[in-house]
Amino acid sequence: MSETLDTKIEQGNMLVVCLDHQGKSTNTLSPLVLEELGEVINSLEKEERKPSGVIFTSGKPNMFCSGADLFELGQMDKGQQRHFLEHGQSLFDRIAKLPMPTVAAINGHCLGGGLELSLACKWRVVADDGSINIGLPESKIGIMPAWGGTTRLTGMLGPTRALPLLITGRTMAPRRALKVGLVDEVVRPEALMAAASRLLETKKPAARLPILDRAIHSAPPLRALVYRKARIATLDKTFGNYPAAEKIIETSQTAVSRGHAAALNSERDAVIDLIDTDACRNLMRLFFLRHEAKQAIRKSIGDDTRALEIQHAAVVGGGTMGAGITYALIRSGIQVRLVDVDQHAISAGLSRINKMLADDRRAYRISPLEAEQAMQRVSTTMVKSLHVHNRGLQLADLVVEAVAEKMKVKHEVFSMIDRLARPEAILATNTSSLSVEQIAAVTSSPSRVIGLHFFNPVPQMPLVEVVRTSYSSDLAFRMAVDLSLRIGKIPILVKDAPGFLVNRVLFPYLAEALMMASQGAPINKIDQAIKAWGMPMGPFELLDQVGLDVAVAILDSVRDQLAITVPDRLDQVLQEGWLGRKSGKGFYEYPKKGQPSIHHDMTKLLCGNSALDEDQDPMSKVQLRLILPMLNEAVRLMAQGVVDHADTIDLATVLGLGFAPFRGGLIRFAETMGLDQCVTVLDELVERYGQRFEPPTELRELVKNGGKIQDISGIAQTQYAQGTTGIPTGIITPK
Numbered sequence: 001m002s003e004t005l006d007t008k009i010e011q012g013n014m015l016v017v018c019l020d021h022q023g024k025s026t027n028t029l030s031p032l033v034l035e036e037l038g039e040v041i042n043s044l045e046k047e048e049r050k051p052s053g054v055i056f057t058s059g060k061p062n063m064f065c066s067g068a069d070l071f072e073l074g075q076m077d078k079g080q081q082r083h084f085l086e087h088g089q090s091l092f093d094r095i096a097k098l099p100m101p102t103v104a105a106i107n108g109h110c111l112g113g114g115l116e117l118s119l120a121c122k123w124r125v126v127a128d129d130g131s132i133n134i135g136l137p138e139s140k141i142g143i144m145p146a147w148g149g150t151t152r153l154t155g156m157l158g159p160t161r162a163l164p165l166l167i168t169g170r171t172m173a174p175r176r177a178l179k180v181g182l183v184d185e186v187v188r189p190e191a192l193m194a195a196a197s198r199l200l201e202t203k204k205p206a207a208r209l210p211i212l213d214r215a216i217h218s219a220p221p222l223r224a225l226v227y228r229k230a231r232i233a234t235l236d237k238t239f240g241n242y243p244a245a246e247k248i249i250e251t252s253q254t255a256v257s258r259g260h261a262a263a264l265n266s267e268r269d270a271v272i273d274l275i276d277t278d279a280c281r282n283l284m285r286l287f288f289l290r291h292e293a294k295q296a297i298r299k300s301i302g303d304d305t306r307a308l309e310i311q312h313a314a315v316v317g318g319g320t321m322g323a324g325i326t327y328a329l330i331r332s333g334i335q336v337r338l339v340d341v342d343q344h345a346i347s348a349g350l351s352r353i354n355k356m357l358a359d360d361r362r363a364y365r366i367s368p369l370e371a372e373q374a375m376q377r378v379s380t381t382m383v384k385s386l387h388v389h390n391r392g393l394q395l396a397d398l399v400v401e402a403v404a405e406k407m408k409v410k411h412e413v414f415s416m417i418d419r420l421a422r423p424e425a426i427l428a429t430n431t432s433s434l435s436v437e438q439i440a441a442v443t444s445s446p447s448r449v450i451g452l453h454f455f456n457p458v459p460q461m462p463l464v465e466v467v468r469t470s471y472s473s474d475l476a477f478r479m480a481v482d483l484s485l486r487i488g489k490i491p492i493l494v495k496d497a498p499g500f501l502v503n504r505v506l507f508p509y510l511a512e513a514l515m516m517a518s519q520g521a522p523i524n525k526i527d528q529a530i531k532a533w534g535m536p537m538g539p540f541e542l543l544d545q546v547g548l549d550v551a552v553a554i555l556d557s558v559r560d561q562l563a564i565t566v567p568d569r570l571d572q573v574l575q576e577g578w579l580g581r582k583s584g585k586g587f588y589e590y591p592k593k594g595q596p597s598i599h600h601d602m603t604k605l606l607c608g609n610s611a612l613d614e615d616q617d618p619m620s621k622v623q624l625r626l627i628l629p630m631l632n633e634a635v636r637l638m639a640q641g642v643v644d645h646a647d648t649i650d651l652a653t654v655l656g657l658g659f660a661p662f663r664g665g666l667i668r669f670a671e672t673m674g675l676d677q678c679v680t681v682l683d684e685l686v687e688r689y690g691q692r693f694e695p696p697t698e699l700r701e702l703v704k705n706g707g708k709i710q711d712i713s714g715i716a717q718t719q720y721a722q723g724t725t726g727i728p729t730g731i732i733t734p735k
Contacts, residue, residue: 465500
C-alpha cells in the first residue's frame with residue numbers, strides 16, 4: 001500500500017490519483033512521493049486497457065501540494081540534487097505525454113513543484129476559495145522552478161506574462177490565477193471533482209498565446225529585444241543582488257530559442273549553481289526561521305487554545321494603524337467595535353477599512369459578498385457614547401489601543417478602557433516605542449495589559465511584536481500570541497524597552513541618514529546607495545512614507561534613552577508642514593502626476609550652512625555608515641535581554657523593516673562581513689564622525705574572544721542574575 005497517494009477508478013473509467021502523505025499535514029514532493037507517483041505513471045504507460053483520463057488531486061484539506069521538501073533538498077549533495085531534479089523533470093514530462101487527457105483538481109495551496117505537477121497536466125481547475133495560494137515562489141528562496149515550471153510557464157503564457165511571475169515568485173488567489181492564465185477554471189469547492197471530470201470529457205481547447213508572444217517565438221530580433229528589456233528592468237529593481245532572477249531570464253530565453261529539452265537542462269544547471277550562492281543560503285534560512293518561529297511560539301502557549309479564542313474585540317482609534325488592525329480582525333471572523341472621537345474620525349476609519357477590503361476584492365482574495373460580510377462585523381461608537389452609556393466595550397474580550405504616540409494620550413485612553421471594559425478583558429497597546437509598563441501603570445490591573453505592536457501597512461506586514469511587561473499575566477501573553485497567529489502574523493516576543501526590537505535598531509539608521517543630509521550629503525544619493533545595498537527603499541523615502549511628524553515624535557520619545565543624535569532643524573521642517581507623502585512635500589516633492597523629485601527647500605533647511613557635498617563618501621562607506629549603527633543597537637538590546645536569540649533579530653529586521661532578505665538579516669550580515677571588520681569600520685567612523693559610532697563593550701569582547709552575537713544572550717542572563725546589566729528595574733524583567 002502506498003504511503004503518499006491513493007488511486008481509484010471513478011465513474012466513466014477515470015483514474016483519480018489523490019496525493020495524501022500519511023502522517024504529514026502537507027503534501028510535499030519528496031523522493032518517496034516521486035517514486036510512488038512514478039509507479040502510477042509506469043502502470044498507465046503499460047496497461048492495455050487504459051483509463052479514459054486521469055485526475056490529480058489531494059486528500060489534504062486546503063492543501064494540494066507545496067512542492068519539493070526543502071529540508072531534504074538541503075541535505076543532498078550535488079549529485080543527489082541533480083538526480084532529484086532529473087527525476088522530477090522526467091516524471092512530469094511523462095505525465096505531459098500520457099496518451100489520455102489529464103487534469104489537476106486543485107483543492108488547496110498549489111505552490112512550487114505542486115504547480116509544476118499541475119502545469120504538466122492538460123488542464124487545471126481550482127476550488128473558488130480566496131485563501132488558496134497558487135504560484136511558483138522559488139525565487140523568494142533564491143532558486144527557480146526546475147521541474148519544468150520555468151520552461152512550461154514560458155510556453156503556456158509567453159515570456160511577457162511568465163517572466164514577472166517567475167522573477168517575483170508572486171502567488172495569487174484562484175480567480176487571479178484564472179485571469180492571468182495559470183488555470184483553466186475556478187468552481188465552487190463542492191463542484192471541483194465534477195468540473196475535473198467534465199474537462200476530461202469535453203477536452204476544452206488550450207488558449208492561444210497573444211500575438212506579441214507568438215511573434216517572440218518566431219522573430220529572433222524581437223525576442224532579443226524583449227529579453228534585453230527584461231534584464232534591464234530586473235537589474236534596475238534588484239541591483240544584481242538576486243542571482244536567481246538572471247537565471248530565470250536565461251532559462252526562459254533558452255525555452256523560446258532552443259526548445260524544451262535544452263531549457264530543462266538550463267533549469268537543472270541553474271538550480272545546482274544557485275543553491276551554492278550566499279543569497280540562496282540566506283533566503284532558505286529565513287524561510288525555515290519563519291516556520292520555526294511560528295512553531296516555537298505556538299508551542300509556548302500550549303495545544304489547548306479554546307480559552308484563548310477572541311470572539312469580540314474593540315479598537316480605539318481609527319487612524320492608519322487602528323483601521324489596519326480592525327481589518328485584520330474582521331478578516332479573521334472577529335466582531336470589532338471601532339471607537340473614535342467623533343463621527344468624522346469614525347467615517348475616515350471605515351473608509352480606510354473599506355479600501356483594504358477593496359484591495360482584497362481586486363486581488364480576488366475575497367468575493368464582493370465576503371467583503372460585505374467582513375464589513376458587517378464592524379460596529380462603531382464615539383468616545384462620548386462610551387462615557388455616557390458604556391456602549392461598545394461590554395462584549396470585548398480584547399481592547400486594542402491605537403491612538404497618537406504620546407504618553408499623555410495613551411494614559412487617558414487606558415484610564416478610560418480600564419474603567420469601562422470587562423474586568424477579564426485583555427487590554428493591548430499598539431505603541432511602537434513607549435513603555436508598555438508605564439502605560440499599564442494607570443490601570444487598576446496592569447497584569448491584563450500587553451503590547452501588540454503591528455507594523456504599517458498592517459495587511460502586508462507579517463510581523464507583530466508581542467511586548468510582555470514584568471506584570472503581564474500568562475493569559476494576556478497567551479491570548480496575544482494566539483490572536484497574532486490566528487490573523488496570520490508571525491509574533492516575536494520582546495521585553496519592554498524603548499523601541500522594542502525593530503524600531504530600536506531602525507532609529508540609529510534613520511538618525512544617521514538625517515545627520516548625513518544635514519552635513520550636505522545629497523539625499524537621493526543616500527537613498528540610491530542603500531537601495532543598491534539591498535534595502536527596499538531609502539531612509540528618506542521611508543521617512544516620507546511614515547510621515548515626518550510621526551517619525552520625529554518617535555525619535556523624540558527615545559532620543560535620550562538611546563542617546564540618538566539628530567539634526568536641530570527638524571522642528572522647523574514640521575513648522576513648514578513638510579510631512580512627507582501625506583502633505584505632498586517632505587524630502588521629496590510628490591506631484592499628483594509624475595515621479596517624485598528632490599525637495600530643494602527641505603534640503604537647504606536641513607543643511608543650514610553646510611555646503612552640498614556631492615563627493616562626501618564612496619557608496620560602500622555610505623552604506624556601512626547607515627547599517628553599522630543598527631548593529632551596535634542590536635548588540636545592546638541583546639545584552640539587555642530585550643530578545644533572547646540572534647535569529648529573532650534577523651527575522652524581525654527582515655520582516656519588520658525590510659532589511660535586505662538576500663543578506664539574511666542584520667546579524668547574519670555582520671557575522672558574514674566579520675565582527676572584527678565591523679569593529680574596524682566603526683572605529684574609523686568614530687574617528688571621523690564622533691562617539692555615536694563607538695562599538696559596545698560586548699561587541700569588542702566578542703571580537704577579542706572569537707565569539708558570535710548569540711553568545712551575548714548567555715552573558716546577559718548571567719549578568720542579570722548578578723544585577724549588573726544596567727536594565728532599568730521593572731521595565732525589562734525576564735519571566
